[in-house]
Amino acid sequence: MSDSTHISWTEEGQPRRARWRSESGAPAPKRVMIADDTLTADAAFRLASEGTAMLWRCDFQNARQLLQALARRTDKPKKASKPKSAAAVAAPIDRFNLHRQAQSQRARTLAMLVIEFDGQHQISLRRAPNVTQACTEAYGPGNATQETYVASLRELLGLISAHEWRKKGVEVAALDGQRIHPHYGVFAPVRGEYVQLVRDAPLPKALAGNSLAFDIGTGTGVLAAVLARRGVARVVATDQEPRALACARDNLERLGLTTQVTLQQLDLFPPERAPLVVCNPPWLPARPSSPLEHAVYDPESRMLRGFLSGLAAHLLPGGEGWLVLSDLAEHLGLRSRDQLLTWINEAGLRVVGRMDTRPQHAKVFDAQDTLHSARAAEITSLWRLAAKAASEAL
Template sequence: MSTIHWIETHPRSARWHSESGLPLPRTVVVADDRMRAAVAYRLACEGTALLWRGDFHNARQLLSALDRRVGRTAPGAVDTAAETFRLQRRFRAHRARVLGKLLVLLDAEHGLDLRRAPDVRRAAAEAYGDFDGPLAVALSELLGVVSARQWREKGVHVPALEARIHPHYGVFAPTRSEYVDLVAQAPLPRGGRDVRVAFDLGTGTGVLAALLARRGVGQVVATDVSARARACARDNVGRLGLSGAVRVESGAELYPPGRADLVVCNPPWIPGRPASDLDLGVYDAGGGMLQGFLGGLAERLEPGGEGWLVLSDLAERLGLRSREQLMTVVGDAGLRVVGRLDARPQHARARDTDDPLHAVRAAEVTSLWRLALPVA
């Protein structure tokens, strides 16, 4: 971690932390209830961070005022969906940088020493772990941490499981049901007979691993490169009483040792560089995970086994990848397509007509591609 410095009767400092990868603020000034929104916005746009020392609820109001000044979408019009997507992503990064200039301090016990501040200690401890305070974080990020704690506590109902999944902070939540439903509906290899081992690559919350176990797979090996995701998956399979059927391992090599009758992979759907670890559930740098899954599948399948690729066509509709490119990678990996199931989007963004990418999102199709080895 880096360190920020400011003057508050005397020189002070605190460690700086940003989950979203915001850069270290070079200039920090103290702000309180007297800070006007127009002044705060100008300072934030200039790169000056505002360390809040006033009332907590007033800080939230100031953050909302900054948000209104930044706006929700990038101004102007562009010709293609790809250009719109890139423009909106740049704008979201700009918005995050501006809002991320309003800072608060967490003490060594993960608490906030501000008037009318809520108790954030449990949420901050789960997100940040132990640290020697004080720790400076963006208020916008801390509010996200608190919101994520509420999601973790109440869970997300997954109809296909008839149970709740409890996402941890920084782990992609299964709020979109279509990809889970596809895995619930797809016919198991060999008609469901003798599916002894399945791999779930990039397991996240463990929702697909749990679903496979519920469908009768003997042993599911779930992998993920993220320590947070592995802890989350273990928590969820334990809550569901499936610890004996699901084993969670590191995903540093993507595939675990051995072979499987079924390999499931739901990689990030957008080939692009993630700005931080929080983006890893959405962006697959250079399509690396997708290519790693396809390139390694043939040598990891048992005879008669299948690989299930769960993938949206959003990247194709944005012009970031073509269907021909995808099929070329499948063919080059020595695989054939034996079936495909499709699902239309059910999430709220597909119905948001104010979204600059509404037409693309409304037309999006998520598919489960059933892949197998060539017929001998």
């Protein structure tokens, strides 16, 4: 049996134990068996579905092939036990909830194929790649004195993919094609339309007297970089996640913007006021299940509501707050437009303008996607907000 921090198994008649790693916070599997090339994909799928982890002891590339076979079986459409009503199938919020449940079940099943690492992030399997750097970027540096650990192969492949993204970077049109390099667990600005909104929106006139802007929840630092490139003399970029701040620092150094942009580890606002405050909060009010999802899911709209409720107190006279937000939550039935406008009004704010754009990512055009109807209708907006005058607030 295993506890929440360690995984235990028996091998060659001897009890074994290693630390369990999971960036998604998944608990250590309770049942573990040794697996090799004699294990069939069908048998592996049955074991994974039952919650039994398979600790791989053969060729690494064969393990990847087995994981692909598990994914095919997991993604295979299942026959419904009874037909659902047209209304139930058509309800966007029901489709979203079923989509999230399917994603969660898929993740649990595929996480059951696991790999052992030594304390220096090395794998002793045939044809195993050198993953030391990828693991170091996510887990921190290892050393020979650390105990061995076990992680899912699926997570490892995610680390490798993130490492490649970090090396290659994402080209950002709003930065004249220069690249932003996302770190593991920090959302990449692959959807450039929202960045372009920040590039194109008219700057508040109040910046002429005090060229200062705040970027709330900076992530990779891309919006702070865009503001600096637009001529804002000083940008204060905040984030509460150390990974995000390290990522933003790396990108700002690459772009030569460290003298213009100051990073602060804060939840939302710096203590001062500014003529421009920008925020791109997570767009969907739901619970994240992995580090990367924190950039997409905002439980109970905590960050959105925190930004709105605190904005007026951090704006200088004549200043604006720019809220960058998709309306996907509205199309999914997770939040209404009236609710958003009520929060804006209750925060003592008024809308002075709005710029809209339509996303162009692949899922918008994928009619087979479970959430296609909502994605096809999605609009991303930059809401220009200002504090109400005293007479308006009464």
